[in-house]
Amino acid sequence: MGDLGASRAELSAADWRAGGFGVYVHWPFCLAKCPYCDFNSHVARVIDQDAWADALVAEMRHMRALTGARRAGTMFFGGGTPSLMAPRTVARLIEEADRLWGLAEGAEITLEANPTSVEAAKFQGYAAAGVNRVSMGVQALDDADLKALGRMHSVAEARAAFDIARAAFRRVSFDLIYARMGQTPEAWEAELRAAIGMAIDHLSLYQLTIEEGTRFFDLHRRGRLSVPEDAVAAEMYAITQSLAAEAGMPAYEVSNHAAPGTESRHNLVYWRSGDYAGIGPGAHGRVTRADGLRLATATERAPGAWMAAVACSGHALVEQTPLSAAEHGDEMVLMGLRLAEGISLARYAAVAGRPLDAARISAMEAEGLVERRGERLVATPAGRLVLDRLLGELLA
């Protein structure tokens, strides 16, 4: 793809300060709200695709002004349900991103898709628009559970959609949720084996989390939804780790499994604390300005308000908060230790302005929770299992 004539030297910063640079586009609409989902999604039946494309393009231009010239290594359409976008809308946004930043040679362009027949019909169109990877929200390989999760597809439909996706894209991943209501470790193991049989090279396997502000949260609080307790969930996590690794897709992140070399490069940008431009309602971004100041950005969440703001001022940013060295350092650790590769202690020290506490690292190393590998620090499998607590101990 073209590079708008900006000098090569400028664009060699594609690997933006070692974390990479990606463009995220948020499509906030869903056909229905899932009872476990706390993402920024809104139910809408009729969407003016062209008006939305115009507005997203406008905001993308604003973000380009913020980032300056640099090359994007990845692009990601998330949501909501981005597979509700018309292929032409996707095409326009990819073209615009390429025009503004220059998408690198072989850039990864991912779109999240629901595995229904309606959406599968659009896969060829997305591929033609430039999408080269899809991530499908299969969620379960059990019809009763799919219903309980509020999904509109069946297992058969999901399998069919997956086959269509395989034909259209070289890279296809899908998501499953485990530790669901009433699920036993045995049931999960069987389901996971089936999923591994179906998978190409990438799987996202999430433990069901009861998030505040969801219908599941209310049900759970009223005692009408019971999920496996921590010890059982930990057992399922262990099963997940070993089965996926056996199948050649070890965990490269807490919930993400891939054959080496097929990791989601866009998501790696987040975990490696790279830069990302967040476009669309409720999108978050991290942008390092030319003067070295790193900004945390966020846009207006409500679709109507977002549209109005973009119409009025060309963007809907509600937050552009400079991050302190310490905050940047904290983010690097809390994201980076999710990865099997861990973090670079040298890069941390450079960003945070001071090294990580060596005594604390040694204490945790003695507990078998972390490990120094050369100049890198990684959380061991045992450490990753209690990562949230570990971070508190390490960074507080």
Added chain:
Amino acid sequence: MKDLAHIRNFSIVAHIDHGKSTLADRLIQATGALTEREMKEQVLDSMDIERERGITIKAQTVRLIYKARDGEEYVLNLIDTPGHVDFGYEVSRSMRAVEGSLLVVDASQGVEAQTLANVYQAIDADHEIVPVLNKIDLPAAEPDRVREQIEDVIGIDASEAVLISAKTGLGIPDVLEAIVTRLPSPKGEAAAPLKAMLVDSWYDAYLGVIVLVRVIDGVLRKGDRIRMMQTGAIYQTDRVGVFTPKMLETDVLGPGELGFLTASIKQVRDTRVGDTITSERGGCAKPLPGFKPAVPVVFCGLFPVDSADFEDLRDAIEKLALNDASFTYEMETSAALGFGFRCGFLGLLHLEVVRDRLEREYEIDLITTAPSVVYHLHMTDGSMREMHNPADMPDVVKIDRIEEPWIRATILVPDDFLGDVLKLCQERRGIQMDLTYAGSRAMVVYRLPLNEVVFDFYDRLKSVTRGYASFDYQMDGYEAGSLVKMQILVNEEPVDALSTIVHRDKAEMRGRSMCEKLKELIPQHMFKVPIQAAIGGRVIARETISALRKDVTAKCYGGDVTRKRKLLEKQKAGKKKMRQFGKVEIPQEAFINALKMDG
């Protein structure tokens, strides 16, 4: 100076909530001492914490001018006394400063233990007592029953009790008239050498220490050189006057009068409640009887949660001590808690009041260690030493015996709850001394080791009687007991701040209860944490906190970073409220909550 025949000095004796402050407000209002606009509810309780708890810590007075039905004008001096058992000595001094009392009893609730304690003080001080039945406007009021109870329990004639409602103002003129006609006027000689009692004192940022005095004989004037007979200190008075309740300088106070003096006194500590004030030259020969120095009976450690706040805590404690001579402090170092202070208090309420003030007025987060009594250690070499802190316990082989303080507790309780009260006292090693009935209420007198009461006895008593019991105590000597020091080990390390002295027979139960409590109070760690109670080297109870199994966010992408970072900030703030012991973190509230017993 008013002539003695036209002065009446009185106090109001009442249980919390029976309407003492409201009645005082009505009397002030009825005599026009303050205008409506100046009238703030419950003028006399000035400190926030006092107001919240409905208790008075410092004595205060107000001078009322009352034109009686006989056409004469009288000066009525009301003294508002501290209202709690911890301040018994202060109460006794205030009582000695007046000649009569209004005994205010809630006409629906009847007499309470605290009322009894104070009314006995009034009787000891030879007061004339006028019973006043308050809240007679309430449907539940039973004036006849309560009148009978006053006669039975207290043994004073209640047939002419004044019936009032302090809230509505009903009966207030009758109270004023009863003060004039039924209470005696003070006695004294204006020509005799000055003899005045130091009733109380407090610190004022502008005036220095303000001393509340009652002149017995002679005349106190502005500019007089005075001598404190107990401390021997000499001062020159800068101001002499009365409270209306505002300070009003009169420059002179004659016999029988209550008022204040200031004399550039820097600290409350320089004034002793109950001391006798006389003239520097030609003073009186003998001081007033009954002076006692304040002796703290309950000790605990106060440590800042954040060790960086130590200097702030020192400043706060010093400032507080300026105004509270009964509170003692010295620096303490704890292996577990770092630098702090070992503080002595007159009792548990006093402890709570001081702690609350430090936390609230000075905004310092505190860790309060287990309250301890003062033990007498009789050593094998024949010497005796006092121990204020279990951490200071010497090697047991050097100790011949340990003596602990006992109290004599009086509890009044509706007979429905009597069984629970007896059980509670029995569990706390109590020895029953007396049990009598007055109507449907029982009065139990128990001897109890203070050690067993000092922590949560009062809370437990309130809970087993649903708040219907009232409680009062006085110190009752020292006795040898089979006492041992129990240590708590968290993750194999002793935590000195959790050490306690317990009776040998109670040790195992106590140890088990503390281990169970700590298991709930200490959060799970990434490894398992054993908790043990031990006497000497012997473990008597054990619990284990299991290791955290799983704690990791499943989904964390670009849109989640900010939220996660903010959660981390919260986690960091939470850690500041914890104390690190080896590898284990213990939340501050664990230090006090671990000691609460359920049964």
